[in-house]
Amino acid sequence: MNNRTQYLLELAKRNVKAYIANPKTKAAMVAGSVAEGLCDEYSDCDMSIYYDELPSEKELQLARQQNQGSERLWILGDRKEGGFAESYLVNGVECQFGHVTIAQWEKDISNILEGHDIQSPLVKAMSGTLVGIPLYGKTLIQRWKAKVANYPDELAQKMVEHYLKFFAIWGMQERFAKRDTTLWYYQIMVESAQNLLGVLSGLNHLYYSTFQFKRMSRFIEQMEIAPENLAARLERLFYQKPSVAVNQLEALVRETVELVEIHMPQVNTSSTKQRLGWRQQPWKFNE
Numbered sequence: 001m002n003n004r005t006q007y008l009l010e011l012a013k014r015n016v017k018a019y020i021a022n023p024k025t026k027a028a029m030v031a032g033s034v035a036e037g038l039c040d041e042y043s044d045c046d047m048s049i050y051y052d053e054l055p056s057e058k059e060l061q062l063a064r065q066q067n068q069g070s071e072r073l074w075i076l077g078d079r080k081e082g083g084f085a086e087s088y089l090v091n092g093v094e095c096q097f098g099h100v101t102i103a104q105w106e107k108d109i110s111n112i113l114e115g116h117d118i119q120s121p122l123v124k125a126m127s128g129t130l131v132g133i134p135l136y137g138k139t140l141i142q143r144w145k146a147k148v149a150n151y152p153d154e155l156a157q158k159m160v161e162h163y164l165k166f167f168a169i170w171g172m173q174e175r176f177a178k179r180d181t182t183l184w185y186y187q188i189m190v191e192s193a194q195n196l197l198g199v200l201s202g203l204n205h206l207y208y209s210t211f212q213f214k215r216m217s218r219f220i221e222q223m224e225i226a227p228e229n230l231a232a233r234l235e236r237l238f239y240q241k242p243s244v245a246v247n248q249l250e251a252l253v254r255e256t257v258e259l260v261e262i263h264m265p266q267v268n269t270s271s272t273k274q275r276l277g278w279r280q281q282p283w284k285f286n287e
Helices: 003-020 032-036 057-066 102-113 123-131 138-149 153-163 173-177 182-203 216-220 230-236 242-263
Strands: 025-031 045-051 074-078 083-090 093-101 133-136
Touching (some): 025 138, 032 123, 133 138, 173 242, 216 230
Antiparallel strands (some): 083 093
């Protein structure tokens, strides 16, 4: 744990005191870069507070004042739906607080683990829960950690099937070269890289969301099933000439499909496989 991480962890421990003084509060944890030990001078302090009943606006204002916080930077969500988030500065550090009822949070967990809502931004919160450091209500948080750690096979397959979709840009390079397609090209490359990570996350039973995805190399290090040198190869896709990059993307897709067939043979890969090796041919015009 570096000095900046230690500083923000201590800040989180001080901040939480203003919230756990409220009898509605049953648990609290810090997640994000603080929990992962990766803070720098741009890091924020990301905390989640869990309640029997959400605090009133007056109670939130009191906690903010006790923390000597600034005015709110932003607020997101609707308390009528059981949870919302706010942000304010403490000692120049942006501190983000997610406020959620226990009932809503457990419903959110079930929607992902049992309902397989893999497109929800809250998938990111699942991985955050696994690395989060309990600050209050440790027994309750450990119960959630155990539940989230039990990644269902059905969810893994859903992830693979959802992300196993690739636009065959490798077969359209000549066509792209004749058009002003810079934005479209990079959009396809980004989506393809995200889909590769989504498929491999399913194979490895990892929680993955494209929402504010960061620290790709560290994430890939957790994968036991992946193409060789995946992180470096994905990074290079965005620094090489398109004519080279699209062929390297095709190779990554081919290797990933092979891994799916080995480790999750019940998934139908035929639609993706038939696009591998395909090249669009121009039609002939006789003047």
